[in-house]
Amino acid sequence: MAQKAQKNQAARNSGTLNRTHLISLGTYVFFLLVRTMLFRRKLLPFLLLALPALGIEFWFERIGRPVFVEGTNGKELKRAGEDLDAKGLTEWMWDVVYWTWGCTVLVALAGDWAWWLYLGVPLYSGYLAFTTYSGVRNGFGGLGAPPAEEGASGSGSGAQSKRQAKMEKRGGQRVQYR
Incomplete structure (x- = not known):
């Protein structure tokens, strides 16, 4: 089966986008019905605060919706769309x-x-x-710092693994030259 991973991605994206649009429609219709029938809620905050989510949904629609073209065997997948389950910025936008x-x-x-x-x-x-900033800063923590002072054990790195301790006890690692 050619392009099985892309076909799976396309099916998953289509399902996710359809479900997202239905939930969004239901949520906003529920708000508008409650607003008009039962309680008087302000409409301006709703419009302002729903705009980012609607913008994200339309962005997901644009990048995630699979594209099909007519081919010799019927519809063929042209583009599967971006992965909507990706980590990082996509995950934040879903949040x-x-x-x-x-x-x-x-x-x-x-x-x-x-x-x-x-x-x-x-x-x-x-x-x-x-x-994220703290993690990056800690990841680069040893690059600009001066070398560590040697401790009483004579090692500059501080903690040693068991293998390193055994090698040092035997007199260090020996290299033979021929």
Whole structure:
């Protein structure tokens, strides 16, 4: 079977995008129905705070929707789309979409004060940026530092593995030249 991985990717992306659009439609229709039928909720915060999630959804639609063309055997896969389960920025964008849905439902049920929960998005983004920066800084920690002082054991690295300790006890690693 040719391009099996791409076909699997295309099927997975289509299912994910269809499910995402249906959940989004249901969430926003629920908010609008509750707003018009039961309670009076503000529409401007809803529009402003739903825009990022809608933008992300349309971006996912653009990069993730598979493209088919007519071929000799019917429809053939031209492009499977990007992986929507990727780590990093894609994962963060999914978190924004999910958080927006949750805040929208909470606002519909609990009141306009629940829009303040949307502040979790920039707080979470700041946390991710800080932990990423800290990890990079720690990863490059030994590059600019002066060499470590030698301890009482005579080794510059501090802790030794058992193998290194045995080799040192025997007189170090010996190299024979011929």
